[in-house]
Structures are given as C-alpha cells and as structure tokens.
Amino acid sequence: MVxxxxxxxDATCKKTQPWQNRQHNSAPDLRNLHRCESGQTITVWLGAxxxxxxxxxxxxxxxxxxxxxxxxxxxxxxxxxxAGAMDMLYAANNGSTSTPVTAYNFLSSSSGDCATNSxxxxxxxxxxNGYASLGLTSNAPSNDVQWSMSTTQPANSNSSPTLTxxxxxxxxxxxxxxxxxxxxxxxxxxxxxxxxxxxWSTIQVAGHCNCxxxxxxxxxxxxxIPFVAGTIDNWGSFEPIAAxxxxxxxxxxxxxxxxxxxxxxxxxxxxxxxxxxxxAAGQGGESIxxxxxxxxxxxxxxxxxxxxxITINVLGSSPLIGNTSCTISNTNQIYLRVxxxxxxxxxxxxxxxGNSYTVQINSASVTIPGGSTTSLHITSxxxx
Amino acid sequence: MRAxxxxxxxxxxxxxxxxxGAQLSQDTVGQALIETALFSMxxxxxxxxxxxxxxxxxxxxxxxxxGRQAATYAAQGQQATAGKALxxxxxxxxxxxxxxxxxxxxxxxxxxxxxxxxxxxxSSWANTSSCAGNSNSTAxxxxxxxxxxxxxxxxxxxxATPSPxxxxxxxxxxxxxxxxxxxxxxxxxxRQLN
Numbered sequence: 001m002v003x004x005x006x007x008x009x010d011a012t013c014k015k016t017q018p019w020q021n022r023q024h025n026s027a028p029d030l031r032n033l034h035r036c037e038s039g040q041t042i043t044v045w046l047g048a049x050x051x052x053x054x055x056x057x058x059x060x061x062x063x064x065x066x067x068x069x070x071x072x073x074x075x076x077x078x079x080x081x082x083a084g085a086m087d088m089l090y091a092a093n094n095g096s097t098s099t100p101v102t103a104y105n106f107l108s109s110s111s112g113d114c115a116t117n118s119x120x121x122x123x124x125x126x127x128x129n130g131y132a133s134l135g136l137t138s139n140a141p142s143n144d145v146q147w148s149m150s151t152t153q154p155a156n157s158n159s160s161p162t163l164t165x166x167x168x169x170x171x172x173x174x175x176x177x178x179x180x181x182x183x184x185x186x187x188x189x190x191x192x193x194x195x196x197x198x199x200w201s202t203i204q205v206a207g208h209c210n211c212x213x214x215x216x217x218x219x220x221x222x223x224x225i226p227f228v229a230g231t232i233d234n235w236g237s238f239e240p241i242a243a244x245x246x247x248x249x250x251x252x253x254x255x256x257x258x259x260x261x262x263x264x265x266x267x268x269x270x271x272x273x274x275x276x277x278x279x280a281a282g283q284g285g286e287s288i289x290x291x292x293x294x295x296x297x298x299x300x301x302x303x304x305x306x307x308x309x310i311t312i313n314v315l316g317s318s319p320l321i322g323n324t325s326c327t328i329s330n331t332n333q334i335y336l337r338v339x340x341x342x343x344x345x346x347x348x349x350x351x352x353x354g355n356s357y358t359v360q361i362n363s364a365s366v367t368i369p370g371g372s373t374t375s376l377h378i379t380s381x382x383x384x
Numbered sequence: 385m386r387a388x389x390x391x392x393x394x395x396x397x398x399x400x401x402x403x404x405g406a407q408l409s410q411d412t413v414g415q416a417l418i419e420t421a422l423f424s425m426x427x428x429x430x431x432x433x434x435x436x437x438x439x440x441x442x443x444x445x446x447x448x449x450x451g452r453q454a455a456t457y458a459a460q461g462q463q464a465t466a467g468k469a470l471x472x473x474x475x476x477x478x479x480x481x482x483x484x485x486x487x488x489x490x491x492x493x494x495x496x497x498x499x500x501x502x503x504x505x506x507s508s509w510a511n512t513s514s515c516a517g518n519s520n521s522t523a524x525x526x527x528x529x530x531x532x533x534x535x536x537x538x539x540x541x542x543x544a545t546p547s548p549x550x551x552x553x554x555x556x557x558x559x560x561x562x563x564x565x566x567x568x569x570x571x572x573x574x575r576q577l578n
Contacts, residue, residue: 042419053430060434064441071445075452075572082459083575086535100534121575124530128537128573 058186066182066203073143073178073207076129080145081176081209083121088213091170107170111148122147122176131178139201143180150174153212173212180205432550436563439489439549444568447495447542450483451572454499458538459574470576473499473538474513480542481515488549492516495544498523501576502536510536524571536576543569 084106087099091107098105099121106112106120114123114133126133126145133145149171181202191200458476477499484495496516500523503510508526524541545567548559 042416042423046423049427057430057434061437064438068441068444068448071448072570075448078452078456079572079574082456083535086575086577087531089577090534100531104530121530121535125573125575128527129571 054186055190058190062184062187062203066184066205069180069182070205070207072130073180073205074209075207076126076131076145077176077178077207077209079129080122080126080147080178081174081211083125084147084174084176085211085213087121088170088172088174092213097170106147107149109149110171112146114145114147126176126178131180133178136179136181139181141181141183141202143178145176145178147174147176150212173210175208175210178207429552429554432552432559435550436548436559440546440568443487443490443544443546444570446487447484447544447568448570448572450480450497451540451542451570453483454480454497454540454542455538455572455574458499458501458540459576472513473501473511476501476538476540477513477515480540484542484544485516487544487546489547490544491547494547496542498541499539500524500526500541501538502526502528502532504534504536505532506536509539524573527573529575537573538576539571539573541569541571543567 087104088107090100091097097107099107104120104124106117106122109117112120113135114120114126115135117123118127118133123133123145131143131145133143136142136144150173151171153173181204184200184203187200187203454476457479458471458473461471461475477497480497480499484490484497485492487495493516496514498512498514500509500512502508507528509523512523514523522541524539527537527539529535529537545565547565548563550559552559554562
C-alpha cells in the first residue's frame with residue numbers, strides 16, 4: 001500500500017526524468033523515486049520559513065520604529081508639559097493670570113490644539129523636540145499636540161491634591177498629549193499585498209504627560225519668586241507676600257529676585273552687592289536717631305556657595321548699620337542669606353512711637369509702625 | 385488469513401527495499417545533513433542580522449532616554465529639595481554619559497553627549513559641556529525660549545555610532561565592514577526654571 005501511494009505521486013516525476021525510462025518492471029524504482037522527491041520538503045519548509053521570517057522581521061522592524069517614535073513623543077510631551085507648568089508657576093507667583101509674555105498666554109483656556117493655536121510655550125517646546133503639530137492626516141506621516149488644564153490631580157487616587165487652583169484662579173494641573181502617525185514599511189507592503197490598501201500605511205503612537213503645581217507651606221525655589229515687600233503687624237511681624245512668615249524677635253525671610261542664577265554664576269571672590277538700609281518715613285521724614293545700633297551678619301550656616309563674597313551697604317544719611325562682608329566657604333550651597341539686626345542700644349522701641357518707618361532691602365521695602373517693635377530681624381534670601 | 389496476508393506484504397516490502405537499498409543509501413546519505421547545514425547558515429545569518437538590528441533600535445531608544453533624563457535633571461534637578469540651585473550643565477552631561485557609557489558595541493570614541501543651557505535674554509548658549517569623544521557629535525542647535533526674559537533653555541544632545549553587536553564574518557569580511565555604519569543623534573530641549 002505504501003508503494004502504491006508513492007508510485008502515484010511519482011508519475012509526474014517520470015515525465016520530467018527521462019532516465020527513469022530504463023526501468024523494466026512495473027514496480028516502483030525507489031532510487032528514482034527518492035531522487036525526484038528529494039528536497040521537496042525542505043524546499044517547502046525553507047520557503048515557508050523565509051516568508052514567515054520576512055513577515056515577522058518586517059513587522060518587528062516597523063514596531064521597533066514605532067516604539068522609538070513613542071519614546072520621542074513621550075519626551076516631547078514631557079518637555080511641553082514642563083514648559084507649560086513653569087508658566088503656571090510664574091503666574092501663580094506673580095499674581096498674574098498670564099504668562100510672562102502675554103502673546104504666549106494659554107492660562108485662560110481650558111484646552112487647546114497646537115495645530116490651531118501654537119502660540120504658547122507648550123507648542124514651542126513640542127516643536128523643538130520634533131513635533132511641529134501640523135495636525136493629524138489619515139494614513140500619512142503627521143503629528144498633533146493637544147493640551148488641557150484641570151483642577152484635579154491626574155491619575156493618583158492615593159494622594160489628595162494639595163492644590164486645585166492657584167490664588168489667581170488658574171487650574172493647577174495640565175496634560176499634554178502628543179500623537180503621531182508613524183509610517184510603516186513592511187507592514188504596509190504585506191497589507192497591500194493582501195489587498196488592504198492604506199490600511200497599514202501608518203501606525204499611531206502617542207505620548208502623554210501630566211504635570212502641575214503643588215501647594216506648599218515652605219518656601220518654593222527662590223528663583224521663582226520675585227523680591228516682594230510684605231506687611232508688618234503691630235507685633236512687628238514681617239510677613240512677605242511670598243508665603244514666608246516670620247515673627248518679631250525671630251528670623252524673618254524674604255525671597256529675592258534672581259540676581260544670580262545657574263546661568264548667571266558669580267565667579268569666585270566676586271563681590272555681590274546687597275543693600276540693606278533704613279530710613280524714616282514718618283512725620284517730617286526725620287532720620288532715625290543715632291541711638292540705634294545694629295549689625296549685619298552673614299549667616300554661613302547652611303547654604304553658601306563657595307568663595308563668594310557679599311558686601312552690604314547702608315542707605316540713608318544716618319546709617320543704622322555698618323558695612324560688612326563675609327566669605328562663603330562651604331560648597332554645594334544655594335542661598336545667600338543676609339541678616340540685618342536692628343535694635344536699640346538701650347531699652348525702648350527700635351523705632352520711636354508716633355512715626356512709621358520704612359526698611360528697604362534692595363528695591364523692596366516694608367513699613368514699620370513705630371513704638372511697638374524692640375527688635376527686628378530681617379533676613380534676605382537670594383538665590384545663588 | 386488476514387494476518388498471513390500482512391506478513392506476506394511486509395516480506396515483499398522488505399525484499400523490494402533490499403533490492404534498491406544499496407543505491408538508495410549511496411544517493412541520499414548526508415543529503416539532509418548538507419541541507420541542514422546550508423539552511424542553518426542562512427538561519428544563523430538572519431539571527432545575527434536581527435540581533436544587530438535590535439541593537440541599533442536599542443541604541444536609538446537609549447540615547448533618547450539618556451537625553452530626556454539629562455535634560456529633565458538639568459531643568460528640574462533642584463526640585464528634589466526645594467530651593468536648591470539648578471545643576472550645572474556638566475552634571476547634566478554626566479547624567480547622559482552615565483546612561484550610555486559601557487554599552488556593548490560602543491567604545492568611548494563612538495558616542496558623545498553635549499549639554500547646553502542659555503542665559504536670560506541671551507542669543508547663544510551660555511554654558512556648554514561635552515562628554516566623551518564621538519567626532520560626529522556636535523553641540524545642539526541653539527534655540528531661545530519664547531519668553532527668554534524669564535526662562536532659559538536646556539538642551540542635551542546624545543549621539544552614537546554603534547558597531548554590530550554580533551560581528552560575524554562572511555567570506556573573510558567582518559560584519560562591521562559589510563554593514564552600513566550610521567550615527568544616531570537625538571536632542572532634547574527643556575525649559576529651565578531660572
């Protein structure tokens with residue numbers, strides 16, 4: 001039975017193999033039989049494996065390329081979201097509902113698409129990272145960047161948001177989505193060969209980023225908050241707008257504008273002028289009496305940058321305090337901290353009653369009611 | 385009877401097989417081995433090419449990740465402890481370098497990282513730092529922040545020229561001399577809180 005079956009399959013082979021005519025009997029010739037069929041199986045398997053391998057490797061190539069584009073989209077989304085969040089932070093810290101340059105403002109909108117509204121920092125940074133956002137086109141290489149703002153913390157059910165909106169009513173969170181139609185090569189060829197025209201010309205990938213602001217009870221990075229004047233209450237408390245509270249007879253903090261920053265470093269042993277002074281602003285604008293003595297100190301406890309020197313000058317015709325300077329010797333430190341201690345040499349209020357007085361630090365000043373404060377300690381932080 | 389017929393048929397088969405058996409063995413011996421060997425060479429070659437292509441994808445994705453991590457660190461590195469200063473560009477460069485350094489197929493001469501940052505209101509990079517010595521790597525193109533009076537830009541560019549991970553030989557020629565060589569680079573820009 002076995003040979004009969006094989007013999008039938010051998011018929012075609014005999015036509016194409018003339019040397020088989022030498023056979024005399026009707027029994028199948030095993031030698032020619034194997035010659036004719038030898039390699040058939042391996043040929044079929046080889047062809048199948050080559051086709052399957054090509055499909056698999058082609059698909060792997062296309063998916064690998066798509067995965068790389070996914071990484072790029074994630075990066076662009078992160079850069080765009082970071083830029084937008086910094087605008088949000090700027091607005092929050094400056095009492096504004098707009099970005100530093102009004103033309104780039106987006107904070108008044110709840111969402112947007114960079115294809116139709118590209119004038120904001122998010123779209124700009126997405127473009128810098130390779131996503132110009134001209135809008136998605138079906139079955140063609142293209143990309144789009146969209147953003148939306150939110151008052152709820154995204155995708156974190158384990159943490160209660162500390163902020164929903166800033167004091168100026170700007171939502172505290174935002175999302176940026178970068179979508180791209182990535183062209184495919186081999187998958188497109190396979191799909192076209194199967195009659196699926198345009199079905200696999202592109203494959204869509206997307207990158208997302210959520211970011212936002214967190215409420216804080218401590219100082220935020222000094223370089224984000226300008227030097228602002230605060231108020232002082234009857235107890236001599238100094239309360240800067242920048243949400244740093246201090247009390248009479250304790251250290252008070254103010255956060256300065258970015259005189260010095262990472263991109264504007266101070267070379268070693270450079271004098272950084274910081275001005276602290278006091279002048280009377282009461283009736284007649286009289287000066288404070290010379291009975292007031294004071295000192296200025298450089299607090300080198302924590303945050304000095306290496307080898308920078310501070311020189312403190314005093315304003316006013318009747319200086320309250322003298323000049324001083326200090327050399328910072330500690331490394332890896334951040335703040336310049338300047339403290340001005342004003343106090344009377346004898347018992348009594350630091351400023352006579354009946355007048356109000358202005359203490360000026362750089363361009364900012366605070367008004368102090370006279371007669372109630374026996375000691376005022378002002379500390380200025382400057383980012384270094 | 386049926387059993388006897390089966391025995392006869394088996395005997396006949398054995399006889400016929402024996403008649404042509406000697407020639408059959410001479411014709412086919414080693415054939416499968418040769419076919420297997422030939423096919424194995426093709427298969428191994430395909431696997432080697434697949435490994436090398438996968439490695440190129442790995443390098444491409446890796447340099448993107450390195451640039452992103454470094455740029456993020458440069459832009460927000462102070463946020464871990466509120467109020468700290470931003471890292472220097474050399475630190476950002478080192479972050480990227482740490483990501484890439486030591487990859488198989490990448491000697492120190494065929495990858496490079498550049499980090500740069502602008503200054504407020506500037507018109508060119510204020511600070512740059514380079515790591516490693518890929519001659520094909522250059523500083524990233526300068527782009528100012530649209531609100532450059534308030535913010536600055538950090539950019540990190542990482543480039544690499546990977547060699548074949550599986551450097552096989554064909555006819556005495558190494559894959560590194562046969563396969564095309566290319567330099568892959570990716571620049572990541574991020575806004576810096578100044």
